[in-house]
Amino acid sequence: MAIKVTKVTQDPRTDIRERMYIPELLHGLAITTRHFFRNLFGTRDTNTQVQDRTGTSLMTTVEYPEEKPIYPEGYRGLHRLVPREDGKPRCVACYMCATICPAQCIYIEAGEYEETDADGESRVIEKYPTQFVIDELRCIVCGLCVDACPKDAIRMDTYMHTPSEYTRQNFVYDIPKLLKGPAVSHPSDPWNKREGSEEPHHTHKEAHTRIGEGLVQLKTPQLGAGHDHQGGHGKAVVAHGQTVVTQQGPIQVTKFLK
Amino acid sequence: MKRVLTVLFAMGFIVATLAGVSAAAYVVAGLAEKYWFVGASRLSNILFLMLVFVMIIATLLTIAERKWSALMQDRVGPNRARINLPGIRNRSLAGLPHILTDVLKMLTKEDFIPGTANRFLFKLGPILAFAPVFALFAVVPAGPSVTVFGHHVDMVVATPDFGVLYLLAIASLAVYGTALAGWSSNNKFALLGGVRASSQMISYEVALGLSLVGLFMAFSSLQLPPLVGELGLDGAQGTGQAQYLWSSSFSFFGRELDFGLPAWGFILQPIGFIGFFVASFAETKRAPFDVPEGESEIIGYFVEYSGMKFGMFMISEFVEVVVLAGVTTALFFGGHHLPVGGEWLASQPLMQEHGWLYGTLLATVFWVKVVFLIWVQLVIRWTFPRFRYDQIQSLGWKILLPLGLANVFVTGALVLWDPSLRALAVVGMLEIGVLVVLTMTKKAEAAEGGAHGAHGAHGHDHGHDAHGLPSHASAASTH
Numbered sequence: 001m002a003i004k005v006t007k008v009t010q011d012p013r014t015d016i017r018e019r020m021y022i023p024e025l026l027h028g029l030a031i032t033t034r035h036f037f038r039n040l041f042g043t044r045d046t047n048t049q050v051q052d053r054t055g056t057s058l059m060t061t062v063e064y065p066e067e068k069p070i071y072p073e074g075y076r077g078l079h080r081l082v083p084r085e086d087g088k089p090r091c092v093a094c095y096m097c098a099t100i101c102p103a104q105c106i107y108i109e110a111g112e113y114e115e116t117d118a119d120g121e122s123r124v125i126e127k128y129p130t131q132f133v134i135d136e137l138r139c140i141v142c143g144l145c146v147d148a149c150p151k152d153a154i155r156m157d158t159y160m161h162t163p164s165e166y167t168r169q170n171f172v173y174d175i176p177k178l179l180k181g182p183a184v185s186h187p188s189d190p191w192n193k194r195e196g197s198e199e200p201h202h203t204h205k206e207a208h209t210r211i212g213e214g215l216v217q218l219k220t221p222q223l224g225a226g227h228d229h230q231g232g233h234g235k236a237v238v239a240h241g242q243t244v245v246t247q248q249g250p251i252q253v254t255k256f257l258k
Numbered sequence: 259m260k261r262v263l264t265v266l267f268a269m270g271f272i273v274a275t276l277a278g279v280s281a282a283a284y285v286v287a288g289l290a291e292k293y294w295f296v297g298a299s300r301l302s303n304i305l306f307l308m309l310v311f312v313m314i315i316a317t318l319l320t321i322a323e324r325k326w327s328a329l330m331q332d333r334v335g336p337n338r339a340r341i342n343l344p345g346i347r348n349r350s351l352a353g354l355p356h357i358l359t360d361v362l363k364m365l366t367k368e369d370f371i372p373g374t375a376n377r378f379l380f381k382l383g384p385i386l387a388f389a390p391v392f393a394l395f396a397v398v399p400a401g402p403s404v405t406v407f408g409h410h411v412d413m414v415v416a417t418p419d420f421g422v423l424y425l426l427a428i429a430s431l432a433v434y435g436t437a438l439a440g441w442s443s444n445n446k447f448a449l450l451g452g453v454r455a456s457s458q459m460i461s462y463e464v465a466l467g468l469s470l471v472g473l474f475m476a477f478s479s480l481q482l483p484p485l486v487g488e489l490g491l492d493g494a495q496g497t498g499q500a501q502y503l504w505s506s507s508f509s510f511f512g513r514e515l516d517f518g519l520p521a522w523g524f525i526l527q528p529i530g531f532i533g534f535f536v537a538s539f540a541e542t543k544r545a546p547f548d549v550p551e552g553e554s555e556i557i558g559y560f561v562e563y564s565g566m567k568f569g570m571f572m573i574s575e576f577v578e579v580v581v582l583a584g585v586t587t588a589l590f591f592g593g594h595h596l597p598v599g600g601e602w603l604a605s606q607p608l609m610q611e612h613g614w615l616y617g618t619l620l621a622t623v624f625w626v627k628v629v630f631l632i633w634v635q636l637v638i639r640w641t642f643p644r645f646r647y648d649q650i651q652s653l654g655w656k657i658l659l660p661l662g663l664a665n666v667f668v669t670g671a672l673v674l675w676d677p678s679l680r681a682l683a684v685v686g687m688l689e690i691g692v693l694v695v696l697t698m699t700k701k702a703e704a705a706e707g708g709a710h711g712a713h714g715a716h717g718h719d720h721g722h723d724a725h726g727l728p729s730h731a732s733a734a735s736t737h
Contacts, residue, residue, distance in 0.1 A: 017696050022693060025641075025642065029641055035329070040329055041261060059333065
């Protein structure tokens with residue numbers, strides 16, 4: 001059988017539809033038109049995860065300031081100093097976070113409680129931070145400070161990123177700006193172990209409490225049927241298995257008492 | 259559902275606005291005839307057709323192009339500009355406030371002239387690019403001639419004998435603006451853009467003119483109003499595109515409702531329509547024919563322009579889009595006529611009594627067609643990638659020009675054979691039918707094709723396999 005030799009320079013389009021241009025052009029126009037009308041009449045569901053959008057419109061844009069994507073569970077956001085139940089920071093000024101910080105963005109000045117302090121609650125702990133400053137511009141958001149903290153006093157569970165500011169000085173966060181969010185109390189905290197405490201100090205052991213656990217209900221959006229509490233842990237679980245913890249609106253800043 | 263209702267309301271609002279401005283145009287024209295002098299309606303038509311309709315639609319197109327292209331590309335489009343008034347402070351208003359911000363930006367930007375530029379020609383460039391396209395709409399009839407307040411009113415600015423030739427002549431004048439802008443900027447990229455623009459526009463002039471010759475022969479006129487035609491009232495035969503090729507009628511609300519196949523240009527001249535549309539698309543210098551602009555390689559002939567001078571180039575492009583839609587409507591889509599029932603509508607007592615109402619209705623029909631064709635142009639612009647420069651030239655000279663010539667001969671023969679245009683319409687519909695069939699069907703598989711085609715495809719596959727196997731083997735051995 002003689003093999004038919006085709007010239008290299010020959011037009012590869014053998015079909016009359018392709019050689020006439022117009023039928024293929026009309027196909028292209030049909031695609032564009034379909035997109036146009038689907039997006040024109042289709043509704044776009046807002047304020048959900050991009051992957052889960054179910055609107056008839058094909059747009060996947062998240063219109064940022066009005067709609068915010070929900071950060072995933074474990075997102076390392078802006079720091080916060082965890083307050084105690086009485087509004088003071090849990091921090092005991094041990095310098096662990098400042099020491100481990102690879103960006104050296106944490107600055108702490110420690111103060112000491114007087115032995116004769118009338119405030120009985122403070123007698124069980126010796127130190128507190130008179131200054132606790134984080135330069136958010138230098139922070140590399142590695143989360144080592146959270147890991148290093150022995151008192152669960154610094155967390156990155158605000159689920160918001162550092163907001164924009166007009167001056168660099170505004171990125172230097174001090175205690176009034178850092179101390180916010182729900183208070184955290186552990187049964188093993190020293191002020192819970194003092195005499196007369198209603199919590200028996202032998203039922204809980206320090207090793208059982210981990211960061212993120214505790215008595216705290218975080219401020220979470222109620223997201224329908226999938227929401228439930230798992231053994232009192234402060235996490236909202238969405239039906240898709242993703243824990244969603246967002247802070248809508250300005251975060252309540254707990255007043256620094258000391 | 260809310261979205262659908264909103265969009266439908268917006269569409270209805272657009273049609274209502276078109277109707278409202280059309281009514282205003284007719285009433286003002288009638289008043290001008292009555293209280294000023296006979297023929298003053300032509301002056302008010304300049305105001306309404308060119309300044310109100312063409313300019314406002316072109317201005318709205320600046321935002322419509324961005325918003326519609328966003329819809330076609332699954333984007334949201336511009337929506338950040340807000341008007342700081344109570345009630346609409348937090349609404350994007352479909353991006354319409356962007357028009358205001360664009361105008362403000364254009365007007366307040368630095369008006370820079372390069373030091374080595376020829377200042378006079380540099381300033382003349384945008385004017386020469388803008389003025390001709392603006393003047394193009396003068397000969398396009400945007401509505402029927404009716405009697406308003408006892409005076410005869412035409413919804414057209416000028417009806418010169420040379421009609422369409424005026425269009426072709428003025429449209430080709432626009433190339434001076436781009437060529438001058440490109441040359442006087444003293445910038446090599448601008449010069450490249452100007453040269454590309456002039457060569458492209460000159461080569462498509464021929465195809466543009468030839469594609470319309472068939473239409474002139476079919477309707478025996480060069481003027482646009484006769485091409486659009488007049489309805490056959492009181493037993494008379496309709497003329498131009500208002501006539502029916504095959505028609506029938508039945509009684510409807512006490513009068514004869516006419517329906518049939520109107521002799522619209524795109525039915526008689528499908529090849530002419532495609533040729534005209536493609537060639538005039540090339541004249542507007544928009545994608546897929548935007549090599550003069552070529553924003554990804556050379557910035558274009560207006561690279562040195564800033565501020566409102568650049569805005570003039572941009573707005574002249576949009577005016578060209580509107581004018582092209584208007585001319586195409588008048589030439590190929592029956593102008594202001596309804597497809598069916600036009601004679602029934604015209605014979606209604608209400609319409610005969612109130613001429614402005616009748617004119618408003620049909621002018622709205624015209625502008626709705628124009629808006630639709632503008633939309634078609636934008637869909638084309640946002641669907642196809644830019645032609646390569648040699649592809650543009652070969653499309654113009656090797657395809658459109660021979661096609662136009664063949665169309666002239668075939669049309670001439672058919673019109674000579676059957677002056678009632680029915681033979682021409684049959685051939686035209688056959689052409690449309692072939693196109694539709696080719697579009698709806700898919701490419702045949704090689705096995706189902708003819709013997710020759712199958713053989714060729716088989717041989718090709720064989721060769722491909724033979725080359726493919728050793729290359730795979732060598733690729734495997736290297737690993």
